[in-house]
Amino acid sequence: MSTAILKIMVITLTLAGSIQCGKVLVFPHEGSHWVNMNILIQELHNRGHNVTVIRAADSWYVKEQSPYYHSITIDFSVGQDEAFFNSFISRQLHIQRERSSFWTRFSLDMELKTKFSEMHRKICEMVIHIIEDPKLISSIREARYDVMLTDPANGGGVVLARYLHLPLVFNARWTVHGEAHFAIAPSPLSYVPFPLSMLTDKMTFFQRVYNMLFFYLRLFLYKRIVGPHYCALCNRYFGPDVDYFEFFQAADIWLMRVNFVFEFPRPTMPNVVYMGCFQCKPPKALPDDLEDFVESSGEHGLVVVSLGTLVGKLPDDLADEMAAGLAKLPQKVIWRYSGKKPSTLGNNTILRDWLPQNDLLGHPKTKVFVSHSGTNGIFEAIYHSTPIVGLPLVFDQHDNIFRMKYKGVAQVLDLATINQNTFIEAIQEVINEPSYSINMKRLSRILRDTHVQPLDNAIFWIEFVMRHKGAAHLRTESYKMPWYAYYSVDVIAFLLLVASGTTFLIFAVIRYACCRACRKKRVKQD
Secondary structure, eight states, X not given: OHHHHHHHHHHHHHHHHHHHOOXXXXXXXXXXXXXXXXXXXXXXXXXXXXXXXXEETXXXXXXXXXXXXXXXXXXXXXXXXXXXXXXXXXXXXHHHHHSOHHHHHHHHHHHHHHHHHHHHHHHHHHHHXXXXXXXXXXXXXXXXXXXXXXXXXXXXXXHHHHHHXXXXXXXXXXXXXXXXXXXXXXXXXXXXXXXXXXXXXXXXXXXXXXXXXXXHHHHHHHHHHHHHHXXXXXXXXXXXXXXXXXXXXXXXEEEESOOTTTSOOOOOOTTEEEOTTTTOOOOOOOOHHHHHHXXXXXXXXXXXXXXXXXXXXXXXXXXXXXXXXXXXXXXXXXXXXXXXXXXXXXXXXXXXXXXXXXXXXXXXXXXXXXXXXXXXXXXXXXXTTOOEEEOOOSTTHHHHHHHHHHTTSEEEOOTXXXXXXXXXHHHHHHHHOHHHHHHHHHHHHHHHOOSSOHHHHHHHHHHXXXXXXXXXXXXXXXXXXXXXXXXTHHHHHHHHHHHHHHHHHHHHHHHHHHHHHHHXXXXXXX
């Protein structure tokens, strides 16, 4: 009897465990977006969920083999391999170094427009390839996934989730139309600066004019870049009357990779979950060789230099200028750099193809972080109270570091025009002026003061969507309203019409009464 009861208990517990574990289908975005998506995937795996990642055959970042997920490799090339990114970054840097300021911005925008349009076209073709492969799409359907986790910086996962009728969770800061909040949350341009505008929430009149013009111009460009590709894709599978961007706005949960330590205060929505710094964690011990090098810095401390996953090397003359500036510092320097060794490299500097960035930023001897200003690195610097010298290059990096400069924790340099003197001056300013460190420690205290860790919060909401087959009760349906209804233009017009009609009627009655009284008076006089 006891053996039978034990068997029943084992079976019951096994079934209960399997019910709690879900199946997650992931359609990721390449580059640094994948770096933080992979953190969510690892945590989902650690909590018992079955994760499957869709990847292109030529994917650079998303590996086919992983202990944390199964992969579906699509026999399709989207052209986003290492050579593509290296060529793109080199071209961006070349434009910035060769052009005047106005033409620099214009040329960069045109370059980005062309590259982004090509990227979204390839992604749409990849989705078509998936849907129209009968064997592949049948196997995906038969797997009975519980949720689609995707990055709305591209629309592949969004369209595929709608086609498969899956609940949708975003790992987001950007959509195909720009910053994610603007897709679903009220965003008054009077005090909500559009990212990339490099404005704050305290704007003068002409800054508000600029913010509005900048927003509508950017929105127009975004629609011109992605609209033709996603319109054609949605028309192919859902009919001609479908607005592709409504698929984005209908997502169940938006996991936002920001925090209000970084973001300016603004309206938000119930289905927006903030998980800024979800990749941050206490530092681990450094490898012995790095620890010995860091400890040899003595009282002067350490400078950490990393320009992100996409910028492994620089033009030789630019790398020589940076190396010459670093060589004049009393601090020791660890530089993530995979290019040719600069001829001016000092004895205080070592180069590495890869760095344990989080662990270095959390080391007590680290004084400053020289960064390309991506959001991942910025949040890690805030978490570990490390001031920043920003060398932004592309995408949102200029706006990111502008926000940090506004908060008094960073200096900003133009990577295209940097020289050893300006470089060393900026680093020494951040190290020697106490306000940078004081302000960063204050931001770090605020960031860490939370009742739920950001990663735990993110995983909870993914599991929430799986448990309840979506989160429609948190999602506003306002995105289905035409613009004139959303802004109550029709209501205002109706009320004005009623007010005008009432005024006209009152005036007509008074006029009629006056005229009648006048006629009676004339009759009596006659």
